[in-house]
Amino acid sequence: MSEREANSSISLIVNGEQRSVATAPMKRLLDVLREDLHLTGTKEGCGEGECGSCSVRMNGELVNSCLVPVLQAEGATIETVEGLGNAEALHPIQKAFLECGGAQCGICTPGMLMATAQLLVVNPHPTIGEIREGLAGNLCRCTGFKRIIDSVIAAVGEMNAEMDSGMGGAHAG
Amino acid sequence: MRGNAEAHELIAPGSLGGVLELLAGAPGEWTPIAGGTEIMVAHAAGRLREKKLVSLWGLGELRFIESTVDSIAIGAGTTFRDLRAHAAVQADAPLLAKAATWIGSIANQSRATIGGNLVNGSPAADSSPALLVYDAEVELISVRGKRRIPYSGFHTGYKRNAMTPDELLYAVHVPLRFARHKQYLRKVGTRRAMAISKVALAGTALLNSGAVSEIRLAAASLAPFPARLCKTEAALVGRRVDSSTIREAQEALIDEAKPIDDIRSTAAYRTRVAANLLGEFLNELMPAEAHR
Numbered sequence: 001m002s003e004r005e006a007n008s009s010i011s012l013i014v015n016g017e018q019r020s021v022a023t024a025p026m027k028r029l030l031d032v033l034r035e036d037l038h039l040t041g042t043k044e045g046c047g048e049g050e051c052g053s054c055s056v057r058m059n060g061e062l063v064n065s066c067l068v069p070v071l072q073a074e075g076a077t078i079e080t081v082e083g084l085g086n087a088e089a090l091h092p093i094q095k096a097f098l099e100c101g102g103a104q105c106g107i108c109t110p111g112m113l114m115a116t117a118q119l120l121v122v123n124p125h126p127t128i129g130e131i132r133e134g135l136a137g138n139l140c141r142c143t144g145f146k147r148i149i150d151s152v153i154a155a156v157g158e159m160n161a162e163m164d165s166g167m168g169g170a171h172a173g
Numbered sequence: 174m175r176g177n178a179e180a181h182e183l184i185a186p187g188s189l190g191g192v193l194e195l196l197a198g199a200p201g202e203w204t205p206i207a208g209g210t211e212i213m214v215a216h217a218a219g220r221l222r223e224k225k226l227v228s229l230w231g232l233g234e235l236r237f238i239e240s241t242v243d244s245i246a247i248g249a250g251t252t253f254r255d256l257r258a259h260a261a262v263q264a265d266a267p268l269l270a271k272a273a274t275w276i277g278s279i280a281n282q283s284r285a286t287i288g289g290n291l292v293n294g295s296p297a298a299d300s301s302p303a304l305l306v307y308d309a310e311v312e313l314i315s316v317r318g319k320r321r322i323p324y325s326g327f328h329t330g331y332k333r334n335a336m337t338p339d340e341l342l343y344a345v346h347v348p349l350r351f352a353r354h355k356q357y358l359r360k361v362g363t364r365r366a367m368a369i370s371k372v373a374l375a376g377t378a379l380l381n382s383g384a385v386s387e388i389r390l391a392a393a394s395l396a397p398f399p400a401r402l403c404k405t406e407a408a409l410v411g412r413r414v415d416s417s418t419i420r421e422a423q424e425a426l427i428d429e430a431k432p433i434d435d436i437r438s439t440a441a442y443r444t445r446v447a448a449n450l451l452g453e454f455l456n457e458l459m460p461a462e463a464h465r
Contacts, residue, residue, distance in 0.1 A: 026179075026181040028216075031178075049277065049280070052280060061283035062280045069209060071183050115279065133279070136366030
């Protein structure tokens with residue numbers, strides 16, 4: 001079987017954009033994001049689903065992109081850290097991690113941000129225990145986790161304040 | 174990443190019927206892959222031997238939870254995130270809902286399926302002890318039809334099971350006759366999250382005027398596959414639960430357990446901890462006056 005024949009055309013929506021790649025169907029979503037789509041924000045840590053560095057959202061669920069053969073992402077909606085925000089327009093979660101010192105070397109950070117984004121979609125008012133559980137699959141070898149938890153708490157406050165002021169407007173009068 | 178994606182074929186027939194036809198046409202040639210949380214780890218490490226894989230991910234026909242008055246049917250493609258969030262599973266099969274929260278992380282639970290957990294056949298499988306003490310049945314499917322067998326007879330050896338090469342696991346059926354039973358499940362691992370169990374113990378028991386009228390005990394990581402502890406159960410049936418009964422049951426467990434030494438733990442530690450877990454469960458069953 002030649003390489004050309006082995007390749008499949010895979011369509012997926014990445015950060016809101018329709019993308020198509022010709023690739024081996026067993027190629028990891030992680031490698032397609034980084035090598036084919038040049039979205040290098042998603043990092044590889046352990047490569048075996050233990051560390052969460054490669055976390056992305058797929059059809060609204062958090063997944064380890066190192067464990068997803070790209071064929072299984074056919075037609076899926078993928079959100080990576082690049083879709084969360086950028087230097088000009090940071091997402092409140094990114095802002096909170098910056099302000100609270102939730103990032104040091106940075107390798108785990110994109111995964112931490114995506115796991116936090118997933119947690120806050122499912123549960124906008126998490127307890128400390130729920131934050132710890134939501135991020136339990138994301139390992140950091142620099143911070144000792146306290147500043148990461150602090151960052152998530154700050155993000156929760158910021159995002160709920162935004163939502164309250166928005167709702168306050170809608171309910172005004 | 175040492176694996177080579179081009180060395181493996183992966184196809185997605187898109188329907189359960191299509192997968193079954195493929196398996197029937199070339200028995201043993203195709204390996205099903207569901208959420209990939211085992212197979213992709215082997216792939217990345219370059220030790221995935223299977224060259225031809227067929228994807229089950231996204232098959233709605235395998236992803237369902239149907240609850241009736243006397244049982245819950247769980248499709249093999251149900252993820253642990255589906256399971257832990259399902260109201261009927263939480264209410265009527267609480268040990269299974271609890272086990273689902275232990276599987277790896279949120280990112281693993283959103284991909285790992287109950288079918289994958291059972292077919293993979295790890296001795297440490299998290300969902301197995303709960304299913305064993307609930308007397309679950311598994312339903313297998315092929316182009317020849319469906320058949321149901323007790324889950325306790327599914328595993329036949331280390332990483333071996335009762336399925337023929339053209340069969341898939343279709344569903345798990347959990348009977349709901351344990352509402353009045355005392356129920357117990359505890360896993361001991363290196364840390365609370367993301368740790369494969371060193372040992373896990375589950376139990377369901379019914380007492381009749383202080384004596385054990387019915388008890389089921391099952392363990393992970395005490396044998397080459399998750400299994401009931403039948404000799405330990407036999408040491409308890411008909412007995413009043415007091416400290417000497419507990420001691421004898423623990424001795425039966427120590428005798429019955431056949432754990433191994435491996436990277437996660439030692440046989441001696443596993444046996445000791447399993448006996449302690451049994452003691453914890455049986456203490457919960459003991460009538461208040463027996464504690465004095």
